[in-house]
Amino acid sequence: MTRVWLSALVLGLAASSVNAQDVRYQNNTDNVHYGWADVLRADPVRGVTRTEVPQQQCYDQQVIRRDPGNSTAGTVLGAVIGGVLGHTVGKGDGRTAATVVGAVAGGAVGNRVSDHGGDYATNQTRCRQVDMVTEQRRIIGYDVEYRYRGNVYMSRLSYDPGDRLRVRIQVEPAD
Numbered sequence: 001m002t003r004v005w006l007s008a009l010v011l012g013l014a015a016s017s018v019n020a021q022d023v024r025y026q027n028n029t030d031n032v033h034y035g036w037a038d039v040l041r042a043d044p045v046r047g048v049t050r051t052e053v054p055q056q057q058c059y060d061q062q063v064i065r066r067d068p069g070n071s072t073a074g075t076v077l078g079a080v081i082g083g084v085l086g087h088t089v090g091k092g093d094g095r096t097a098a099t100v101v102g103a104v105a106g107g108a109v110g111n112r113v114s115d116h117g118g119d120y121a122t123n124q125t126r127c128r129q130v131d132m133v134t135e136q137r138r139i140i141g142y143d144v145e146y147r148y149r150g151n152v153y154m155s156r157l158s159y160d161p162g163d164r165l166r167v168r169i170q171v172e173p174a175d
Contacts, residue, residue, distance in 0.1 A: 031171045037148035042160050047140035050133055058127040066119050075107045082106015 082102040089102070142157050146165050 033169050035148065035167050035169055037146040037153070037165045037167045039161055039163055039165050040145045040147055040152065042145075042157075043143045044139045044160075045141045045143055045156065046137055048135050048137055049140075050135050052131045052133050054129055055132050056127050057130050058125055060123040061126050062121055063124045064119055064121055075110050078110015079103045079107035082109070 080103070082105050085102050085106070142160050143154065144157050144161055144165065145152060145154050146161075146167075147153075148167055
């Protein structure tokens with residue numbers, strides 16, 4: 001029985017060591033590791049970017065307006081003044097007729113003298129929205145030349161890496 005137990009123990013240890021080796025390969029199934037390369041140069045790559053910006057554009061425009069005037073006030077004032085004058089001029093039964101005639105005549109004169117308005121020119125500000133396109137030359141990336149283990153490589157990066165560049169090394173069979 002001890003022999004069976006000892007055999008089971010040996011088989012268990014052997015299986016666990018095989019699993020341990022498998023775990024090492026399972027963690028690195030894509031055969032990748034990282035290193036550092038020396039940057040030989042990093043040349044900026046420039047490009048033009050276009051941006052549309054909505055803006056409000058305002059301008060003054062001449063418009064013609066009509067002033068209706070104020071002939072009602074002149075007519076009423078003329079009628080009151082004419083009525084008072086007619087009342088003071090007339091005597092007896094003619095006083096009422098003189099008051100009416102004075103009011104009508106004063107209203108007519110007041111209407112003719114009053115402001116009847118007219119056309120006049122004025123400026124009015126008008127606005128509209130327009131899209132303005134701006135163009136800017138800016139750095140859109142860097143062409144980087146770097147050396148890793150004696151070999152020189154070239155890549156375009158979106159940033160300037162400085163003096164050193166972290167590289168990803170992946171090993172695969174060549175067949």
